[in-house]
Amino acid sequence: MTTDAAQQLINPSGIARLAGVAPSTVSNWRTRDEGFPQPENDNAARPLFSVEKITAWLKSKNIEIAPRSHAYVLADTIRGTVAPDRFLDLVFPLLCAEHWARDSGGSLADGMIDTEEVRQSGGTYDASLVLATAAKDLASDHPLVASAITRARQELHLEWKGTPKLEQVCMIISEINDLSRVAEDLVEATARNAKSPLNVHSAPRSFARFLNALLPPGGDAFADLACGFGQTLMVAAEARPEIGLVGNDIDQEALAISACRLFLISRPASLGHSDLLESQPGPGYDRVVLHPPFGLRISDTQLARPWPFGLPLKGQSDLLWPQLAYQELGKDGYASVVIPTAALSRGGKAREVWARMISQGAIEAVISLPGNTQLNTALPVSVLVLRTDASSRGVLMVHLPDSDAFSNKRTADESQWEAYESVVQLLAAWRQGKSGATGISVEVPREKLLAPDAVLAPQSWLAALAPLSEDRVEEVAETVKQAASAWEHAIFDWELPTNARWLEPYSGDPVPLRPISELAQCIPHGTYSKPKEAPEDSIQPVRVFTLRSLRTGKPEVLPGYSARGARSVTTQPGDILVATVGRTIITLVCREEGAEVDRNVGLVRPAKNAWDADFLAQQLMADHNQAMLSGVTVQRVDVRRLLVPTLPFAEQKALGTIIRQFSYFAERANAAAQQAEQYISAVRNAVASGRFTLAERP
Structure with missing residues (x-):
């Protein structure tokens, strides 16, 4: 490999990962140890350090160095020369070129040629020709991948002209065993960057699994109508190995990343670049996922196309996405569509659209979720499950309550999936004829949902229709009891402040x-x-x-x-x-x-x-x-x-004692007031359940 640690740069969090310590420890090393290596750049907010110098410093301190994955070696090699939000656009095509070379019995390293220009810049080989050959060979069967390789080759050639950087990166890639695993590691690492395009064009893997799992098995074609970086398509490729994959997106670069990810796992897919709002419906897919952008401005041309359930107001574009997904379904088809939770409670024209969908049996389930399920917002979203075979049953309303799994947007993916999986299992059991009445769900008859004042928000129906189990009744009773005990405890040991009137008029000169x-x-x-x-x-x-x-x-x-x-x-x-x-x-x-x-x-x-x-x-x-x-x-x-x-210090201390006594009393009084509010809330909700009344009637 022609690259070495001297040509790689690492940021502070990378140093922490390398040394197995917290980022704050690295910060302490930088400020307290004069021998700590200096940054290689002049950006104080984003310092970059030589991997070679950092490694030597860690060894001098007898600090064990953790092995670096290929994903981080790649990132450290190009760090400082390529913007972090461009990593995927430029590295994924190179991984695909290596995959193509291996299918041909070689590698990128085998296809490089020796040139005088590269030798003069410190390198040995030129990778441009082999990349051009890969793009040409893939143009027919994998046009998106071929275009991505061409763009990456041209952009990197300009960015790294006069340096051996491109050849170094290709040599690193040629030593990677599992190209797809490295690609997915890069996706995961890039998603942590708040400015990453992944936050706009992708979803957490657990959420993509959820959208896919809500759709029953079977079918011949699975379509993601706004596939972005291909997270849901990758999940479907793993969960539905026999089904044909179809993807569409308006963003060409995001679509290219999807194509690269699927190419690296050798999974064929039909990917198209179009504006969903202006394109004609497809041939009819068996399973459809639509995770669209929210709050888009819709043009008059887009509004003019036929809408199966009616046209909402111009500012209510979020109600168009469920209709588009429904139009793309074939016979016995199912779709999962993500919408803002606020859209479920809209009235007027929006209410008319929902009523038509309900009356025709298009909506199978409505699932409201807590916040922090998305990469780009903490706002809560909901998922509509649609179907084309109208059932005589009602609509299953599910509300997934907030929990530690959704405490922030960076919560572990697996813990979120465990929460999602409970909803998936509940829906599957309901489809098999079991009751929809649980602690988080209830089946609502369609005639109730068609009432003039009805809304689609699951929380309201759970409060109105879901019966309390005996265990839940006991939980509510215990909540009221605990709230009352907490209030009693808050006032039990109150101590009134002393010396409340310990002031008197002062007859001397005013204190300045x-x-x-x-x-x-x-x-x-x-x-x-x-x-x-x-x-x-x-x-x-x-x-x-x-x-x-x-x-x-x-x-x-x-x-x-x-x-x-x-x-x-x-x-x-x-x-x-x-x-x-x-x-x-x-x-x-x-x-x-x-x-x-x-x-x-x-x-x-x-x-x-x-x-x-x-x-x-x-x-x-x-x-x-x-x-x-x-x-x-x-x-x-x-x-x-x-x-x-x-005032003299002694007088200040005496007055400070009074202040502290009353401040402490005020804190206890405020705490008691809060406990009283919690008790009132517990009583209010218990009575609203219809299962509680006064223990002793007046």
Whole structure:
């Protein structure tokens, strides 16, 4: 292999992976060890390091180095020369060219030629000719793959002209045993980048499995009408090995990635590039998946085509996708269609469309999902399961409740699939004639769904129709009991503050007010701001005091740069955080060390032997300081201008004791109020179930 570690670059998260440590540890190494290698580039937000130098440094520290997968070796080889969002577009065609070469009995390395130009640039061979040959040979049977190879060869030739980089990458690829596995590893790694096109043109693998599994076995043709990067087609290729695959997408580059992924597993597929809203229906497919973009603007031309269930308002384009999927189905066909959950409750023209679909038996099931099921949004979505053979049964309404599996968009794929699988099994059992009444589902007769005020939201039907099992009745009763006990416990050991009236008029000269900037260190605003364009590799969670923190008393955990700047404002115990909410100054005495401070929050750091922090925090909110707010739209205050009385330290401590006693009482009272609200909610929902009444009637 002509490439080596000296020509590969690695980012901080890659170093952490290589050393088997957390990204914060790498950050500490960089700031505390003068011998740590310096970045090879000048971008402080996205530093890149030589793999050779990092490896040598780790060995010098006797740190065990983890083996790197081929996917990361490839990424490290081209890192810094190709934008991360272009990795797949340029590497996948090279993997396909190697797959073609192996089918011919060789490899890319065998097809390279020795040229003087490449030798002068430090390389040995030229890969351009073999790539051109691969594209030409594949043009007939695999035109999308051939075009992708041609584009990658031309773009990389221009990008890496005068360097042996293309040949180095091809040599690495020639040593890979499982080309498809490396391709899927690259997909998984690229999806972690918030700016990756995967977030627009793809879905998590668990969600793609879910859309496929909702459709019953059988059929001859499986079509993904907006296939994007081919995630659902790859799932179908594995789960339905005998069925023909059809894919369509409006994005040419995304379609090329789909073609490359399927080519690498030697799975034939018919892939087309068209605007689904303007193309004519296909021949009729047995199984259809449609995971479309939401909120598209629809042209008059697109609206003019025939729509089987009616035309919604122009701004309600999300109701067109289920109709398109239904049009593409053949006899005994099934489709799963993703739509925004909000579309299920729309009235007017939208309600008319839903009514026609229900009356014709087109909708088999409606499944509402929690948030964080998608790569590009945390908003909840729903899935419609459609069918062409109208059944006499009603519509199965399913609501998958929120759980730890959906705590964020990066939750482990397998844990999400376990949640999805419960819905798949429930639907399969219902199709076999079993009852649809469970804790998360209910079968709704079509005549009820056709009522003028009916909506398709599963939650509303579960509340109205789903009977409570005996176990569930006991759970609800226990919830009410626990809520009542929690409230009783919250007020049981209340201690009223003492010395509530420990003040008296002062007959001497008024205590002077002085600017706090003369008495303590003042920082007008913090330095934290949320990273916007930094790669996810350079980001790690940090504790930050924000406006919300001043209400809750605790810092938030937000994304931040792994390498904190020298000028970052961080807290010390006893600091006073100051901000404005509406037209009011609010403060918080900080008890934590090392948290960052948001740009909307100021900081006062008093000397501990001269000021009582609780006393000072209250004085910063006094009326004379509230009058210093300025600004027309947004009220702001300069903490340095705030005035405080210079009382003796002993008096401050005495007043601080009163403040702390009443603050503690207020916290307990607020907690009791929250417990009371939870009790009221538990009682409300228990009575609404129809299975509870008063234990002792009045």
